[in-house]
Amino acid sequence: MVLWILWRPFGFSGRFLKLESHSITESKSLIPVAWTSLTQMLLEAPGIFLLGQRKRFSTMPETETHERETELFSPPSDVRGMTKLDRTAFKKTVNIPVLKVRKEIVSKLMRSLKRAALQRPGIRRVIEDPEDKESRLIMLDPYKIFTHDSFEKAELSVLEQLNVSPQISKYNLELTYEHFKSEEILRAVLPEGQDVTSGFSRIGHIAHLNLRDHQLPFKHLIGQVMIDKNPGITSAVNKINNIDNMYRNFQMEVLSGEQNMMTKIPASVLYKNQTRNPENHEDPPLKRQRTAEAFSDEKTQIVSNT
DSSP states (O other), rough: OOOEEEEEEEOOOOOOEEOOOOOOOSSSHHHHHHHHHHHHHHHTTTEEEOTTTTSSSSOOHHHHHHHHHHHTTTTTTTGGGGSSSSSGOOHHHHHHHEEEEGGGGGHHHHHHHHTBBBOOSOOOOOOEETTTEEEEEEEEETTTTTEEEEEEEEHHHHHHHHTOOEEEEEEEEOOOOGGSOOOHHHHHOOTOOOOOOOOEEEEEEEEEEOGGGGGGGHHHHHHHHHHHHSOOOOEEEOOOOOOSSSOOOOOOOEEEEOOEEEEOOOSSSEEETTTTTTTTTSSSHHHHHHHHHHOOOOOOOOEEEO
């Protein structure tokens, strides 16, 4: 007799435990009793789930849940391999559970539905009801709320107090390019499994990237995404050669945006820096501060073109 047990202690991934009994000599009539007792003990233990032949007891691993959630709110799969940015190709419709409520109680109710409400940056959790001007629709988390039975007791109690029906409806939510983060866009576009560029050095209005070889076919798209998703960035550049001289000069390619490489960097004085010939890229804040402290006139402008 072999019993497989899926053990999931809190905060850790699931592990299978195998219990074997090679010699059962007792009466067969005792087996159901022993099995029932063992099952009851296991069910009362936190994190224990039984997997029988019919899989009556099971659980969804946390990693799979995260993957499903990531997939739902990820860009369409057909943008994979895109090298020229087409924002219209990122449109996607997802099915979201919603709760219909009277508009005058929305604020009070939202405080009690923090767990159940959709938590997604860039997406409004409360929208107008297209069929009823006096009502609002509350977006709910599609991985927590499936039916009215998915609400916790405390949530159901608040709904009852406010005379709100727990009946769940479905709403077709259209996602667009604006709803996705830069990392999500680049992960969907670049070849699967490849490193994604999401960080950069910022100098004034310029985003300075160090792209790897596998990212170069997508360089112009990456540059434009960085501009789109980072307010104040109007130019994205990439270093195209190594720093091999005493002045630490290097060549750059403008990937997208403005060609103007003259930046204005706030300090105790206005510091203008010619980014195409930077001597101080390694630790510019420290060097700028030392230079700025040498001047007492607040109107002084320092121009660097080294």
